Amino acid sequence: MSTLQPTPSPLFTRLVYVAFGLMAMVLMLSAYLRLSGAGLGCADWPACYGQGYADPSISKQASTPARLAHRLTATTLSLVILAISVMAWRRRQQAAGQWGAALLALGLTLFLSVLGIWTPGTRLPAVVLGNLLGGMALLGVLWWLSLSARSPGATRVEARFRTAAWFGQILLFVQIGLGGLVSANFAASACTHFPLCETAWLDAWSWTAFNPWRELVVQSNGAVSLPLDAAAIQVTHWATAVAIDIYLLWLGLSTVNSDAASRYGKALVSLTLLQALLGFAAVKFAHPLAVVLAHNALAALLLLTLLSLAYRPHDHA
Numbered sequence: 001m002s003t004l005q006p007t008p009s010p011l012f013t014r015l016v017y018v019a020f021g022l023m024a025m026v027l028m029l030s031a032y033l034r035l036s037g038a039g040l041g042c043a044d045w046p047a048c049y050g051q052g053y054a055d056p057s058i059s060k061q062a063s064t065p066a067r068l069a070h071r072l073t074a075t076t077l078s079l080v081i082l083a084i085s086v087m088a089w090r091r092r093q094q095a096a097g098q099w100g101a102a103l104l105a106l107g108l109t110l111f112l113s114v115l116g117i118w119t120p121g122t123r124l125p126a127v128v129l130g131n132l133l134g135g136m137a138l139l140g141v142l143w144w145l146s147l148s149a150r151s152p153g154a155t156r157v158e159a160r161f162r163t164a165a166w167f168g169q170i171l172l173f174v175q176i177g178l179g180g181l182v183s184a185n186f187a188a189s190a191c192t193h194f195p196l197c198e199t200a201w202l203d204a205w206s207w208t209a210f211n212p213w214r215e216l217v218v219q220s221n222g223a224v225s226l227p228l229d230a231a232a233i234q235v236t237h238w239a240t241a242v243a244i245d246i247y248l249l250w251l252g253l254s255t256v257n258s259d260a261a262s263r264y265g266k267a268l269v270s271l272t273l274l275q276a277l278l279g280f281a282a283v284k285f286a287h288p289l290a291v292v293l294a295h296n297a298l299a300a301l302l303l304l305t306l307l308s309l310a311y312r313p314h315d316h317a
Contacts, residue, residue: 012087013149015080019105020142022077024300027135029070031296032289034128034183036066040289049189049224074116081109084145101145108138125184126212132180133173136303140169143304147311157260157309164251165310169303171244176299178237181210187237188287190230209233241279248272248302255309264309271302 040049081102088095088102112134118127182188208214209229217225252268255261275298282291 009087012084012091013146015084015087016142016145016149019077019080019084020139020146022073022080023135023139023142025073026070026077027139027300028293028297029066029073030131030135031293032066033070034131035289035292040188040287040292049186074113078109078113081105081142095148098145098148101141101148105138105141105145108134108141112138123216123218124213125181125216128184129177129180129212132183133177136173136176136300139300140303140307143307144311147308156312157255157264158258161251161255161258161261162310162312164254165306168244168248168251169306169310171247172299172303172306175237175240175244176303178233178240179295179299181212181233182237184212185209185216185227185230185233186224187227187230187233190226191234191283206232210236238279241276245272245276251309261309264305267305268302268309271298271305274298275302 085102085106088099092099112131115127115130115134118124206229209227209232214227216227219225248268249272252265252272255265256269258265275295278291278295278298282288282295285291
């Protein structure tokens with residue numbers, strides 16, 4: 001394969017940047033609607049946790065502006081991604097990688113659009129996971145396209161760092177998925193004392209806790225019943241966070257002295273430390289909504305940093 005990089009049209013580049021910005025907005029609005037609708041950050045937390053989720057009319061009334069903004073932004077994003085896909089298809093002979101990435105973005109957009117039909121009032125954690133991981137994946141694909149749309153000539157990162165970055169992305173997606181399970185099962189209120197729980201979570205350990213197809217149980221008063229093994233999900237999320245943070249810190253420190261990867265290494269170290277601090281603050285201060293939203297945003301930034309580290313200038317050619 002030739003390493004010569006065809007220069008994309010200015011319109012294509014602008015559309016990719018617009019799509020990326022819109023997707024970032026959709027991701028944050030989606031997180032806000034999911035978490036605030038579940039009652040996270042409410043005044044009498046955790047007593048109110050899960051009540052708005054069980055009664056969609058409550059969350060809709062409480063977040064109508066955000067819901068409208070989410071719907072309009074998502075619709076605009078879909079149209080922009082469709083335009084990107086058409087332009088990439090026309091240039092598929094010159095830039096097959098861009099066409100493949102654009103097709104993947106279009107597929108993820110359709111998947112999220114269909115999934116959105118079942119999202120309101122759903123009791124299946126799988127729907128929450130699909131929205132969260134699908135949204136993160138689409139953000140990553142659009143970032144990859146934006147990297148390919150930039151001017152060529154970037155210094156190549158060493159292959160060993162790229163491989164380590166790909167592995168880091170797998171670990172990060174697993175951790176994001178575990179965070180989604182915590183949210184979907186309302187496990188945040190099951191364990192509020194770091195690093196130990198107030199409940200005997202080990203005695204209640206069950207692999208069923210990680211089954212995304214397990215339907216939540218709603219009480220007669222409309223509140224979601226906390227699963228008995230919910231604490232196991234929360235503790236697992238904490239434990240894997242420590243392991244993944246150590247790996248990301250190692251990767252960041254390993255690349256600090258590399259000419260091509262130094263800025264990514266510094267970003268990884270800074271973002272990882274800040275993410276760990278936010279995770280601790282979320283537990284310590286009873287999961288304030290703003291802190292949890294920032295925690296979600298930093299996970300996305302870590303993903304984009306790892307993608308930048310793994311990217312090769314001619315991957316899209």
